[in-house]
Amino acid sequence: MAEQQHRRRLVLFPSPLQGHINPMLQLATILHSHSKGALSITIIHIHFNSPNPSNYPNFTFLPISDGLSQSQRKSSTEDLIAFATLLNLSCVNPFRDCLVNKILSQQHEPPVACIISDSSMHFTQPVADSLQLPCIGLRTKSELEAPVRELPPLKVKDLPVVKTHNLEAFYQLVADMVKQTKASAGLIVNSFESLDQSAFQLLSQEFAVPIFPIGPFKKFGPASSSSLLTQDQSCISWLNKQPPSSVVYISFGSAATISEAQLVEIAMGLANSEQSFLWVIRPGSVVGSCRSDDDKDKNEDDKFTELLPQKFNEIFMSGRGCIVKWAPQEEVLAHPSIGGFWTHSGWNSTLESICEGVPMLCWPCFGDQKVNARFVSKVWRVGLQLENGLEREEIERSLRRLMMQENNKEREELMVRAKDLKEMAELCQREGGSSFQSLQNLIDYIFSRNSDLKIAN
Numbered sequence: 001m002a003e004q005q006h007r008r009r010l011v012l013f014p015s016p017l018q019g020h021i022n023p024m025l026q027l028a029t030i031l032h033s034h035s036k037g038a039l040s041i042t043i044i045h046i047h048f049n050s051p052n053p054s055n056y057p058n059f060t061f062l063p064i065s066d067g068l069s070q071s072q073r074k075s076s077t078e079d080l081i082a083f084a085t086l087l088n089l090s091c092v093n094p095f096r097d098c099l100v101n102k103i104l105s106q107q108h109e110p111p112v113a114c115i116i117s118d119s120s121m122h123f124t125q126p127v128a129d130s131l132q133l134p135c136i137g138l139r140t141k142s143e144l145e146a147p148v149r150e151l152p153p154l155k156v157k158d159l160p161v162v163k164t165h166n167l168e169a170f171y172q173l174v175a176d177m178v179k180q181t182k183a184s185a186g187l188i189v190n191s192f193e194s195l196d197q198s199a200f201q202l203l204s205q206e207f208a209v210p211i212f213p214i215g216p217f218k219k220f221g222p223a224s225s226s227s228l229l230t231q232d233q234s235c236i237s238w239l240n241k242q243p244p245s246s247v248v249y250i251s252f253g254s255a256a257t258i259s260e261a262q263l264v265e266i267a268m269g270l271a272n273s274e275q276s277f278l279w280v281i282r283p284g285s286v287v288g289s290c291r292s293d294d295d296k297d298k299n300e301d302d303k304f305t306e307l308l309p310q311k312f313n314e315i316f317m318s319g320r321g322c323i324v325k326w327a328p329q330e331e332v333l334a335h336p337s338i339g340g341f342w343t344h345s346g347w348n349s350t351l352e353s354i355c356e357g358v359p360m361l362c363w364p365c366f367g368d369q370k371v372n373a374r375f376v377s378k379v380w381r382v383g384l385q386l387e388n389g390l391e392r393e394e395i396e397r398s399l400r401r402l403m404m405q406e407n408n409k410e411r412e413e414l415m416v417r418a419k420d421l422k423e424m425a426e427l428c429q430r431e432g433g434s435s436f437q438s439l440q441n442l443i444d445y446i447f448s449r450n451s452d453l454k455i456a457n
């Protein structure tokens with residue numbers, strides 16, 4: 001890789017959602033550092049949920065207009081499918097104009113080797129084709145849907161639920177993603193072979209394009225923060241004061257919501273479990289209470305306190321818990337005081353937990369989360385799953401099973417398997433490991449692409 005003599009320019013286009021921006025910027029960092037700077041990185045992004053360029057001084061950021069109204073932007077939390085569908089229409093011209101006028105016209109810059117685009121932003125493929133540029137997709141979610149077909153361990157209730165009011169738009173989005181992935185120059189996946197073996201075999205058969213499983217991205221080295229919300233570092237000082245493996249970390253990611261009644265069930269389950277906790281309550285995540293963007297009012301904390309039951313507040317005030325609006329999650333999961341992760345089973349959160357060997361309690365909500373959760377609890381067996389929604393008694397029981405350290409054989413076994421899985425994730429990235437090899441193949445492949453060649457299709 002290092003001996004590549006000619007620099008090439010890579011153009012990346014992330015979807016503007018937190019769980020998609022993080023892996024895309026991690027990938028950009030990996031490709032930049034592993035090509036020893038031979039790949040220059042340009043990120044085209046929409047204004048909404050823009051990444052912070054000052055965290056990435058080596059990259060060029062080119063914002064484009066998304067043409068969305070304020071209410072359409074809101075669908076990014078309320079109806080992810082409607083949001084993705086809108087972006088796939090409204091970004092076509094700005095994306096193309098940016099490529100033509102700000103990138104391809106610059107003769108003094110290295111030639112563009114290819115575009116890497118979030119797979120859900122499938123409009124990029126026909127634009128790339130029309131400009132005779134290769135386009136590789138990045139799949140930021142799991143591939144575990146592949147083995148669903150009537151196979152154990154999945155149950156009917158695990159089949160992905162979609163956060164949308166329009167199922168037809170969902171089917172159309174999936175059909176477009178599949179079509180454009182088949183037309184693409186390849187697919188990068190944030191996972192590793194030994195975790196997802198059968199899914200990769202199916203993917204290769206189905207798509208007949210080169211597949212590059214090079215995850216977990218974060219294991220290739222630290223990347224700058226791409227967090228859209230400010231991460232509250234005060235929770236790290238609080239964690240520093242807790243005994244080893246004693247705290248359960250609770251976060252449901254950037255898009256899942258709970259009702260006020262569910263908030264109370266969680267609080268009571270936590271109080272009764274007698275476990276210490278670090279709980280992320282994201283602004284806007286409790287439906288019916290404060291909304292995030294337009295309503296950053298000063299009394300937000302008071303509103304949450306009003307909703308929380310007195311018994312919980314007493315325990316919270318006694319210092320057994322810490323609540324933040326957004327945490328430095330990767331740092332939290334790596335902290336020695338963390339003994340478990342109660343998660344919504346988003347793919348990034350799942351991988352981040354696997355990388356730190358932290359056992360999980362899964363409460364999946366939508367998309368690939370239900371499938372991820374079933375694999376965590378039944379295939380890799382590094383976690384438990386809440387089977388009946390958010391209900392205080394099951395929460396209490398599950399937290400004790402996950403967290404209690406004395407005479408808890410179940411936890412001991414979870415910990416052994418979590419440690420094994422963590423080691424597998426580490427091994428695949430060492431020299432000779434599957435992700436290490438795939439990354440090398442990807443970089444060679446990128447350098448072998450010649451954007452002057454017409455792409456078949």
Ligand code: UDP
Nearest residue numbers: 019253254255280326327329346347348349
């Ligand atoms: N995250 C974070 N702080 C938080 C909660 C989440 O930085 O308090 C990050 C987390 O590390 C992960 C991402 O947000 O990288 C969430 O992605 P995931 O795929 O787990 O879920 P999604 O938000 O897409 O539902």
